[in-house]
Amino acid sequence: MARVIAERSDVVPQLAEVFRAYGFEGASLARITAGTGLGKGSIYHFFPGGKDEMADAVLEHIGLWFREHVFVPLREDPVAAAGIGAMFDAVARYFLSGRKVCLVGVFALGGERDRFAARVGRYFQDWIAALAQALERGGRDGATALALAEDAVGAIQGALVLARAADNTDVFMRTLERWRGRLA
């Protein structure tokens, strides 16, 4: 009988979806084995530290994705406005236009914050800093750039809350387009 041998890196995105769907406390081993298709034995082979290590790996994976697709373009695109445009495109794509929720935001609001404080804090801090730097390169003064960056990143998180509350992604896309305009 043929069988597929998994790697740790294959499991992380699947774990991310389980944590996103149920939260940290709600992501039971039963749901994790269902979502990954692996038995407990395999899961604990990859993550001997249990759920904490799984969630940590997921947060690291998300951090890397944002670094590559959002923070780096913001910091390094020679045309600052193009980097900002890339950010909005990447965000719309990543959150599936508002259907998918931000796991870092979920962890920030929940009791998991303290446990994962370092990664959660750094994610937003890096995002705001990268956007502020791009806005400054685009010609704004430092204080305005920082305020706008804080507002835009917060607005994206807030729009995800509203979209999920209303079960309607339109509010997320409308918010994204309004902020695209404000930052242009």
Added chain:
Amino acid sequence: MARVIAERSDVVPQLAEVFRAYGFEGASLARITAGTGLGKGSIYHFFPGGKDEMADAVLEHIGLWFREHVFVPLREDPVAAAGIGAMFDAVARYFLSGRKVCLVGVFALGGERDRFAARVGRYFQDWIAALAQALERGGRDGATALALAEDAVGAIQGALVLARAADNTDVFMRTLERWRGRLA
């Protein structure tokens, strides 16, 4: 030995703090009895429907508070700008300047959304509608008023996420003041 007899209405705010601190799944009966100082027997006497009924009572309690202190001033203050100012004051007070998280937002992002969809959806819908109406009374056209209301309510939710992620309430108060200015 003297002992205090509790009423259902005394317990609801304490339950709110437990749900806020641990989320719905994380709010175990053990934490609930610790947070309320009541045994399981008393808790189930007040809420025979268990945790679902407790959370529902908490959401209703929050809804009533916002209706009284936020939505009504927005809709009925003869000076629209004064109603909007009252909203920002009430919000800063309610969320303890960003130290306290929005339970409705937590439920919206988590797996609890579907279970409490009606209350969660209505909370934000009513808030946005009341603010948009006040902005329109203040002289904005309908489309602008709605867009601004959506942005402001989303910004408040997003700022709570950022404040808790950074463990720093300043970002919440800064956001509130910027939006107070934008809506003035």
Added chain:
DNA sequence: GTCTATAAAGCGATAGAC
């Protein structure tokens, strides 16, 4: 690397005495 079996603890909820 994968699985099943199992342990020990915690879970939500109920029953019944007071």
Added chain:
DNA sequence: GTCTATCGCTTTATAGAC
């Protein structure tokens, strides 16, 4: 209205065969 004792189930995590 409050409590303790208890039920049955699920939880995380481990052990050990393959």
